[in-house]
Amino acid sequence: MKILVLNAGSSSLKYSLLEMVQTKVLIAGLLDRIGETGSVHRYQLANEQPQQVAVNIENHQQALQALFQLLTASQVLTDQRELACIGHRVVHGGEHFSQPTLITADVLSQLNATIPLAPLHNPANLLGIREAMQQMADIPQIAVFDTAFHQSLPDYAYRYALPGDLYTDHSVRRYGFHGTSHRYVAKLAAEFLAKPLAETNLITLHLGNGASVAAIANGRSVDTSMGMTPLEGLMMGSRSGDIDPAIVFYLSRTLDMSNADIENLLNKASGCKGVCGENDMRRIHALAESGSAEAKLALAMYAYRIKKYIGAYFAVLNRVDALVFTGGIGENDHWLRAACCENLSILGISLDTSKNLNPARPVADISSTDSKPAILVINTNEELEIALQAQACVAKQNAA
Numbered sequence: 001m002k003i004l005v006l007n008a009g010s011s012s013l014k015y016s017l018l019e020m021v022q023t024k025v026l027i028a029g030l031l032d033r034i035g036e037t038g039s040v041h042r043y044q045l046a047n048e049q050p051q052q053v054a055v056n057i058e059n060h061q062q063a064l065q066a067l068f069q070l071l072t073a074s075q076v077l078t079d080q081r082e083l084a085c086i087g088h089r090v091v092h093g094g095e096h097f098s099q100p101t102l103i104t105a106d107v108l109s110q111l112n113a114t115i116p117l118a119p120l121h122n123p124a125n126l127l128g129i130r131e132a133m134q135q136m137a138d139i140p141q142i143a144v145f146d147t148a149f150h151q152s153l154p155d156y157a158y159r160y161a162l163p164g165d166l167y168t169d170h171s172v173r174r175y176g177f178h179g180t181s182h183r184y185v186a187k188l189a190a191e192f193l194a195k196p197l198a199e200t201n202l203i204t205l206h207l208g209n210g211a212s213v214a215a216i217a218n219g220r221s222v223d224t225s226m227g228m229t230p231l232e233g234l235m236m237g238s239r240s241g242d243i244d245p246a247i248v249f250y251l252s253r254t255l256d257m258s259n260a261d262i263e264n265l266l267n268k269a270s271g272c273k274g275v276c277g278e279n280d281m282r283r284i285h286a287l288a289e290s291g292s293a294e295a296k297l298a299l300a301m302y303a304y305r306i307k308k309y310i311g312a313y314f315a316v317l318n319r320v321d322a323l324v325f326t327g328g329i330g331e332n333d334h335w336l337r338a339a340c341c342e343n344l345s346i347l348g349i350s351l352d353t354s355k356n357l358n359p360a361r362p363v364a365d366i367s368s369t370d371s372k373p374a375i376l377v378i379n380t381n382e383e384l385e386i387a388l389q390a391q392a393c394v395a396k397q398n399a400a
């Protein structure tokens with residue numbers, strides 16, 4: 001059984017074609033710079049070298065056509081009808097979508113209503129969905145939401161201390177993101193610990209270009225660091241994370257910045273990039289090693305803020321079975337993992353420095369024998385999780 005996973009951005013289309021019986025990625029790729037000069041198509045077929053081809057792609061319609069030409073030419077898919085379904089990543093599902101959902105005309109209009117909540121992400125996701133529905137009308141299309149896993153947050157965690165009608169009439173609340181990744185690594189962590197997920201308490205740290213922490217009690221998300229948008233919480237590659245909201249008025253008043261300028265500043269020019277001019281963690285380490293005080297400060301701030309959330313989520317959960325590091329930084333940056341776990345003996349956290357240097361894949365415990373919680377490094381796989389959820393959604397529809 002084959003499932004295609006699509007993640008449409010405003011100028012990109014990321015995809016994976018999975019064979020679900022063997023849980024194997026047949027091909028994965030990215031069409032980038034859609035509608036710009038110099039579009040590129042990067043892809044990798046199973047057991048082959050990565051390829052990069054210059055293409056001329058003007059819109060998402062052409063991007064999907066190019067994708068299907070490649071799937072056919074490389075014989076991983078001879079006919080669209082081989083697809084059991086298509087799983088679409090959708091960033092924001094609002095309160096309405098707490099489960100993967102079969103996309104119908106009604107669902108499409110409900111998805112449209114979520115656009116004001118995620119104007120930077122959902123319009124592009126919807127564009128991909130519309131195009132795929134046009135070109136593959138007979139294949140079930142499933143929306144899988146980044147926010148859905150966090151719909152289990154209690155009201156005292158998801159409400160902001162703002163007038164109630166902003167929540168009831170205008171949907172202003174915390175939603176949380178990266179839910180697909182937090183859910184996937186939580187399942188693997190429980191399996192590794194040989195405990196039922198429904199009895200497992202975890203703090204999961206997804207540290208990539210975007211970064212978020214989740215507190216998971218008995219397998220359910222009960223708090224998370226991102227909020228109404230992915231801007232809240234941890235310091236990220238180029239996002240500020242938590243700041244005093246009054247800074248926004250100050251910037252507007254004293255620097256005469258517009259809303260759009262401030263939105264751009266907080267999303268694209270802040271975080272590590274704002275502090276040291278770089279958003280890629282590998283380059284930040286290189287800068288720090290060459291003596292950059294700003295890069296050292298960025299690393300110290302990044303780790304310090306994670307530690308504060310770890311402390312807070314211990315208080316939320318009371319008992320923590322494992323801390324889980326995932327995402328490009330969480331999986332690969334031993335310095336950062338060590339910095340996040342340093343001086344946390346009060347929480348029973350103790351890292352084995354040699355295990356931390358080179359953890360096994362895809363799941364490793366890097367805690368020392370006297371650590372109370374396990375400290376796990378787990379390779380996330382959001383595409384597989386989207387495919388699994390889409391598959392389960394189709395099975396449920398067929399059974400109904």
Ligand code: ADP
Binds near residue numbers: 280281
């Ligand atoms: P995205 O959120 O876009 O999916 P990733 O999860 O791929 O991003 O994470 C990207 C981040 O991971 C970048 O900051 C990159 O520098 C960092 N990263 C990747 N490999 C390493 C490594 N070996 N050491 C430190 N950081 C790494």
